[in-house]
Amino acid sequence: MKILSTIKPRGVFRKEFSFLLIFILCISTIVQAEISIRDNWDADGTLFLEGASWEVEFSKEEGGLKIRSNKKVLTILPFSSEEKCSEKITSCKVIEEDKSEQVEIRALFSVGGEQIKVSFFFDLDGTIEIKPSQNMEGIFIFSKISYGVLPGIILDDIIYDPNKYRSATKLDIPSENLFVGLLKGEDGMLICAWAAGNQKLKLLLEDAEKERVFIKAVEIQVDGNSVYLRLISSPGIWHKEEIFPSYLEKDTEIAWTRPFPAKWKTHLTEINNIKTAFGFRSEKSRPWRPCLGRYTYPVWFEGEKTMFHLSKKVPPSGQALIYALEGHKDTPVEFSRQCLGSISNLKRKKRLRRYPENNAGFHDCDGRNRVKKIFKAGIQTKKKELLQKVTGDFLYSINTDARRLEEYANFIRRTSETIDSWRKKEKDNSELQSFFGQMKNNIKEMDIEYHSRMGDRPASEYLRHETEAINKLKDLIEQEGPEAYSEACSLLDQIKLWSRIEEVPASVGALAREWARQAGYGCAQNRTAVEYAEEIRREIREFIRTGATYETIY
16 A cells, blocks of 8 residues: 655745634634625515624514524514504615614504604614604514513512413513513523613513413513613523422532523522522532521532522522523623613612721621620730720711611601502502502511511610710720720620611511512502502612612622
């Protein structure tokens, strides 16, 4: 057998080959770097746009446009003031063709004898801005949606399961700038975002006679403002996990893998029977939480594995939906911030500053124990300068804590008075009276819990008593030796506000989150209650956001 000799390429060829290889590898990127347009409108009444992972078809006869990403499909139909869907597209033109960034399509829709004019702006990544121009009241977005999610950001998300509303044909839900639809198959997500205004949001449900009911469409009344949409398709972009009793007190790997790094979350029921949002952590941990103590954190990632550990404090029950709202460019919150900038509903929590910026580092119970050790060693006079700073920090802390606890009392009183004024205003509306009654029960539950945690004493009384104790502690700093240890311990142990500022936000704050959820559910079949539910949720969101401590976990 003849053996062919090996030919070694010359250096020049190697360089040319390397350049050619790089060029070939980059071709796909170059090809995907612009939006392609196929305008067949004059021929057959269709116009197509295509990006890297999406395509859009305008159809004259179907009266709308279809958005496709992999096998997921959305159908968009604008509607007029009488909520009548468009019947035909009479005109569809490409206005701007900067294919590397954005393409504008201007379309004229026919509804009976009325014309609806709309401008569509398509970005390369698949973002669509729908801008009403004339006679457009809103849009219908048709698809098979398993769950509708009203993201809470600071509050817990409200998850609308259409199978819990089998007697309803539609749900009226709060309009809070962002809505997410989890599409059938766990491989698609619809994101809708809009700027603040007087928009209205409805979910239209399928026929209840089916075994499994889906949300068939999202209806958005746009109030003359743009709506931004994105269809994202990726296997495992959301997941439903049945939580079995066998998950109790053991690490359990589930059969789902996150498709990309992001801030993944789920909602689980705590021992107080309140649904709480938990973000997946990067490793197993045992944190401490007021009212719960130490517990195994229930969800985390272990490399590519997704782990659950349910316990008596976070018991296994029902189902857990897993999805990501932020932490990646293909998540709803990041999408909304990109389209809308900074809006109030998407602002992050502002932690309560309980100690001055240049504090000595002696905080709460740990700080108390460190001060006790100094007195036990009898070296308080040697540590005089440090202890004077520490006691100053303690006074700052208890004053801050007392103010925040008073804010809780004021919040409960103020919202109760607001509900009373609404009841008086709407005294002839029986459906609203029922809704207000439910909301009043939520406030009453918060009020009872608050007074129980506070021991039926106002925060001002705690503050007065504890200020006296800390000032007496200052005097003990001047005494040499360990003889002052016993009295110092007694004075330090009188500081109770540190415990109250943990327990009240953790328990009463949790009830406030639950109240916000119940407001969102309570208006779903009571259209006139929606604006009141939005106001309740806005009040709770702002209260938690501006002085957060232990109200939330996520």
